[in-house]
Amino acid sequence: MTLLKRLILFTFLFTLAFPYQAFAYKVVLDAGHGGSDPGAIGVNGLREKDVNWDITQKVRDELTALGYEVVLTRKDDSYWALAQRVEFTNAQQADLFVSIHANAHPDGKTNGSMVLYYDNAYPQEDYPASETMKQLTPYSKDLAQHVLNSLVAAVGTKNLGLVPSAVYVARMGTIPSILVETAFLSQSSDAALLASDAVRAKMAKGIANGIAAYAPPLFTDTLTHWAREAIVRMQNKGVIEGMAANLFEPDRALTRAEFLTLMDRVFTFSEMKASCEPSGTVTSLVYGCQAGAAEQSYKDLPTSHWASPVFAKAKKLNLLQGYSDGTIRPNQPITRGEVAYLFDHLLQLSATANSRQQAAQLPSFDDVPSTLWSAKAIYALQNKGLINGITNTSFKPDQTITRAEIAALLNRYYVK
Numbered sequence: 001m002t003l004l005k006r007l008i009l010f011t012f013l014f015t016l017a018f019p020y021q022a023f024a025y026k027v028v029l030d031a032g033h034g035g036s037d038p039g040a041i042g043v044n045g046l047r048e049k050d051v052n053w054d055i056t057q058k059v060r061d062e063l064t065a066l067g068y069e070v071v072l073t074r075k076d077d078s079y080w081a082l083a084q085r086v087e088f089t090n091a092q093q094a095d096l097f098v099s100i101h102a103n104a105h106p107d108g109k110t111n112g113s114m115v116l117y118y119d120n121a122y123p124q125e126d127y128p129a130s131e132t133m134k135q136l137t138p139y140s141k142d143l144a145q146h147v148l149n150s151l152v153a154a155v156g157t158k159n160l161g162l163v164p165s166a167v168y169v170a171r172m173g174t175i176p177s178i179l180v181e182t183a184f185l186s187q188s189s190d191a192a193l194l195a196s197d198a199v200r201a202k203m204a205k206g207i208a209n210g211i212a213a214y215a216p217p218l219f220t221d222t223l224t225h226w227a228r229e230a231i232v233r234m235q236n237k238g239v240i241e242g243m244a245a246n247l248f249e250p251d252r253a254l255t256r257a258e259f260l261t262l263m264d265r266v267f268t269f270s271e272m273k274a275s276c277e278p279s280g281t282v283t284s285l286v287y288g289c290q291a292g293a294a295e296q297s298y299k300d301l302p303t304s305h306w307a308s309p310v311f312a313k314a315k316k317l318n319l320l321q322g323y324s325d326g327t328i329r330p331n332q333p334i335t336r337g338e339v340a341y342l343f344d345h346l347l348q349l350s351a352t353a354n355s356r357q358q359a360a361q362l363p364s365f366d367d368v369p370s371t372l373w374s375a376k377a378i379y380a381l382q383n384k385g386l387i388n389g390i391t392n393t394s395f396k397p398d399q400t401i402t403r404a405e406i407a408a409l410l411n412r413y414y415v416k
């Protein structure tokens with residue numbers, strides 16, 4: 001099996017074993033009908049496509065305020081085929097799909113809210129679901145239940161329950177998917193609710209809160225943080241991890257152990273060869289080649305420490321040396337200068353004359369004189385657009401780096 005195949009298999013198994021439980025960050029909202037397809041026509045003349053569109057926009061705003069990334073299928077009053085909606089959604093790498101509709105019944109009396117989802121316990125031979133959707137039954141059902149409860153609580157509509165359904169958009173996708181029937185346009189009191197902007201706003205809030213109750217947005221302590229986008233992307237890429245309880249602790253200083261762990265994920269230490277720096281470095285923390293101490297262990301790094309394996313790998317690469325007192329200080333915050341030095345070392349950037357030449361043309365930081373041990377690395381990374389100063393003239397090499405800052409750096413590295 002190739003590495004790629006193994007990786008895909010692992011990802012697949014991992015996805016099935018731990019899917020969608022802890023959080024979500026991207027939601028696809030689908031306003032039902034549109035364009036030449038008006039959907040149901042209400043007893044009060046309301047067109048379903050207009051009601052759906054209004055509620056969908058309101059749900060989008062609610063979810064965005066809660067910290068989700070939201071994508072819409074149709075973005076105006078245009079016709080989208082059902083297959084187009086699902087195809088679009090499958091390409092989004094989203095976490096959840098929610099289609100929004102209003103209901104109709106020929107008896108004119110039925111009223112209330114219901115939520116449709118695909119349930120593999122009730123397969124319909126003529127309308128087979130995607131293989132993924134079959135597996136996702138418990139997740140779609142759970143999402144449906146949360147949204148229905150919250151919607152009914154918000155507006156006081158009659159609870160008509162969950163409906164196992166083979167409706168196209170709920171059965172053909174690859175993420176937990178539901179179709180919300182907010183209320184009946186064919187029944188007068190429900191139609192009056194749907195005609196009210198205030199009620200539609202309540203419905204939207206109910207739907208959004210139901211989604212959030214099922215899967216809160218990723219890292220609740222980063223929702224309004226400047227580095228939110230980079231943090232989410234790096235988490236999605238499997239580079240960074242959060243702390244317990246869906247928190248990221250963005251403004252906490254990054255520790256040396258955490259930094260090494262990140263670097264191992266990015267550069268895969270086990271596939272690298274040790275290389276020596278041409279000249280020694282001047283710091284209490286010395287990176288680079290030093291003969292002799294290879295088998296020495298550190299006083300403050302017992303093998304029981306969670307980061308002990310990554311420190312061992314880093315040591316093999318001569319990436320870092322301990323302090324003269326025999327410690328390696330895994331839990332000590334790492335400084336911006338140290339991060340730049342080691343990251344650059346790993347990139348082998350400063351070894352190229354080209355980047356040195358270009359770096360010389362850039363404005364320099366007042367607190368990074370060329371004699372500083374980390375100067376070459378800092379300017380090489382600045383030149384590559386990977387690292388910024390605190391201001392245009394100050395880099396603060398001795399300041400600790402936050403977890404948000406490292407996420408931003410790594411995001412820039414992957415975008416390049």
Ligand SMILES: [Zn+2]
Nearest residue numbers: 032039101102
């Ligand atoms: Zn509809």
